[in-house]
Amino acid sequence: MKFIKSIPVYLLAIIYLVFGLNYFLHFIPAPPIPGTAGTFAGILFSTKFLLVVKLLEVSLSLLLFVPRTRALALVLIAPITINIMLFELLIAHQPGIGIFMMILNVVGLFQHKEKYLGMVKPIQFTQSFN
Numbered sequence: 001m002k003f004i005k006s007i008p009v010y011l012l013a014i015i016y017l018v019f020g021l022n023y024f025l026h027f028i029p030a031p032p033i034p035g036t037a038g039t040f041a042g043i044l045f046s047t048k049f050l051l052v053v054k055l056l057e058v059s060l061s062l063l064l065f066v067p068r069t070r071a072l073a074l075v076l077i078a079p080i081t082i083n084i085m086l087f088e089l090l091i092a093h094q095p096g097i098g099i100f101m102m103i104l105n106v107v108g109l110f111q112h113k114e115k116y117l118g119m120v121k122p123i124q125f126t127q128s129f130n
Contacts, residue, residue, distance in 0.1 A: 005111060006067075008103075008104045008107040008108055008111075009064055009070060009074070009104070009107075009108040009111070010064075010065070011104055012061075012064060012077075012081075012101060012104040012105060012108060013061045013062075013064035013065050014061075015061075015097065015101060015104075016057045016058070016060065016061035016064070016077065016080075017057075017058060017061040017062070019057065020054045020055075020057035020058035020061060021058060023050065023051075023054040024054070033092070036091055037087070037091045037092035037093075040087070040091055053080060056076075056077075056080065057077070057080060060073045060076055060077045060080075061073075061077075063076075064077070064108075070108070070112065071112040071115040071116070074105065074108045074109050074112060075109070075116070077105065078105055078109065081098070081101050081102050081105045082102070084097075084098040084101060085098035085099055085101065085102045086098075
């Protein structure tokens with residue numbers, strides 16, 4: 001049962017690992033991206049920004065496979081997931097895997113919500129200032 005609960009996180013990890021490694025190994029051919037989306041992607045590629053993002057994707061995807069580091073990896077990979085989804089919706093105008101990745105990320109975050117409560121709890125002071 002515990003494995004079934006982890007399937008969304010494993011799927012997210014596999015997606016990030018495959019597409020992150022594809023940047024370095026080129027085993028999935030990528031067609032040219034037309035229009036503004038292609039210009040944007042070209043800028044990301046030429047400035048080495050995409051290199052940094054892909055290194056983060058590969059390293060964080062490996063952390064997603066380890067139960068002890070999964071909660072941290074889900075929080076750290078969430079901004080990348082949001083950017084992928086926003087790129088597809090706002091620049092490429094072709095919703096794709098980004099929405100699916102966002103759903104997987106939210107499900108994973110929700111499954112580990114007890115680990116994030118410390119980030120959102122209000123601070124309670126125990127000392128009085130009289």
